[in-house]
Amino acid sequence: MPTNRRFHLATEDEIRAGRTTDVYFQHARQAIQARHADKVVVGEVRAKRLPNDWEWGVLVGIEEAARLLEGLDIRVWALPEGSLFRAGEPVLTIAGLYTLFGPYETPLLGLLCQATGIATKTARCRLAAGDRTLLSFGARRMHPAVAPMIERACYIGGCDGVSTLLAAELMGIPPTGTMPHALVLILGDTVEAAWAFHESVAPGVRRIALIDTFQDEKFETLRVAEAMKEKLDGVRFDTPSSRRGSLRELMEEVRWELDLRGYQHVKLYASGGLDENSIAELNPVCDGYGVGTSLANARTVDFAFDIVEIEGVPMAKRGKESGGKWITRCAACGAREVIYWKREPGRCACGGSREVLNRPLLEGGRIVAELPSATQIRSFVLQQLAAIRA
Ligand SMILES: [Zn+2]
Numbered sequence: 001m002p003t004n005r006r007f008h009l010a011t012e013d014e015i016r017a018g019r020t021t022d023v024y025f026q027h028a029r030q031a032i033q034a035r036h037a038d039k040v041v042v043g044e045v046r047a048k049r050l051p052n053d054w055e056w057g058v059l060v061g062i063e064e065a066a067r068l069l070e071g072l073d074i075r076v077w078a079l080p081e082g083s084l085f086r087a088g089e090p091v092l093t094i095a096g097l098y099t100l101f102g103p104y105e106t107p108l109l110g111l112l113c114q115a116t117g118i119a120t121k122t123a124r125c126r127l128a129a130g131d132r133t134l135l136s137f138g139a140r141r142m143h144p145a146v147a148p149m150i151e152r153a154c155y156i157g158g159c160d161g162v163s164t165l166l167a168a169e170l171m172g173i174p175p176t177g178t179m180p181h182a183l184v185l186i187l188g189d190t191v192e193a194a195w196a197f198h199e200s201v202a203p204g205v206r207r208i209a210l211i212d213t214f215q216d217e218k219f220e221t222l223r224v225a226e227a228m229k230e231k232l233d234g235v236r237f238d239t240p241s242s243r244r245g246s247l248r249e250l251m252e253e254v255r256w257e258l259d260l261r262g263y264q265h266v267k268l269y270a271s272g273g274l275d276e277n278s279i280a281e282l283n284p285v286c287d288g289y290g291v292g293t294s295l296a297n298a299r300t301v302d303f304a305f306d307i308v309e310i311e312g313v314p315m316a317k318r319g320k321e322s323g324g325k326w327i328t329r330c331a332a333c334g335a336r337e338v339i340y341w342k343r344e345p346g347r348c349a350c351g352g353s354r355e356v357l358n359r360p361l362l363e364g365g366r367i368v369a370e371l372p373s374a375t376q377i378r379s380f381v382l383q384q385l386a387a388i389r390a
Contacts, residue, residue: 009145016068021106029099041098042309042324044090045112050120051299056084056388058119058381059091060153061112066367068107072100076362079327080369082119082156082377083357084384089327089338091303093358098307105305113300114146115153119381121276121298122157125291127385128276133288135176136162137271138296150296156377158385159295171374174204178236178269178290184213190220191227198231206233208269212240221254225263234267234287241273251285314340328354334387 010020032038050057062081069076074096085091092112094101126134136154139147139162151159151167161176162168168175184193194209201207209232211220221235235254239247251268258266270282271290279289306320314322324341332352339345345354361369372380 007145015107018103021103025103025105029103032099038097038099039310040096041307042093042095043305043307045092045303045305046090047087047301047303049087050301056086057116057301058123058157059083059085060115060119060156063371064111065092065108066361068104068111069101069362070367071365073365074101077358078361079357080359082380086336090325093324109303109305112303115149117298117300118150118153118295119157120301122154122159122295123381123385124276125279126158127389128279129289134159135290136295137290138292139164141293141296152374154295155374156381158381178208179210181210181213184210190214191223194224194228207231208234208236210238211235212238217250218254218257222257225258225266230265232266234269236269236271238272248282248285255285326356326358328356330354
């Protein structure tokens, strides 16, 4: 069929119209309507397990889920965006006539699964990196149409900055980056590239030279440091794996040589194939990380949507617990428990009172929850991660 679109992507209107859903939901709606059998149901979104059986995930995608379902005459409850959650916990609950929202299952899960997977992986890298710089460099690995979503999830999950212009603009933060190999190759020399960068880029941008293009990292770093002195903020190692040996030993050697010559202020950054394990390995010598593929291509959190009540009666398929549920947390000891939603939260075994974490998101088609900025959500995530670390 001829089409005027240039890229293989769905528009916002097509997504909101349910055009990216699986056809079997359309079949179900047709069959239910043919029998005049529509029912008020309650359904919930849960992940039975998390990637690699991790203990917790970082929930992202709630704002987009609200935008997807906005206008439908249904009620929705969810954990706030950025909440840490456990396997088995209901993160989003919908109540309403099935045919109104059933066909949105595919895009709803897609919005939650991918962003949550990315934010969860990023949070693990943030924990590994401690207070060191962590930047999102993975936009190039994925379709550009979703770069803002990917980088928002990276930023919320704990990255200090994101590299693409549009993602940064949409979140109201400055984009962050160093210099590409292309600049060094075209100017023909690492020091020349560093000077050209320094002379042409805005004053607030950190002067971080790429030092693995032509020659040995140690001698290139020393050349740049001796040429630029205090103007140089740092150097970045993007050393290809074929030349790497031990990146940590290489960086330790460079650190030693810099310190010996009085360049303690020059920070060391690494990029290329990093994840939470290599970050932990490099921490003793590395000041910051640019992480790409492992964040952008993070495993999705495989949320499922299941009906758990029909016309007010608990009912679920084999293998799923029936009845609407809330996640409760003890205000005193932090213990979490999932309870049937018509039961009072009551008290924890420790005597503390339990609070329900699920909050109203949509009522009668209207978004009733606050939708905080990415920066606010990121602070909320970092607070929760600090509690894990403590
Ligand atoms: Zn307790």
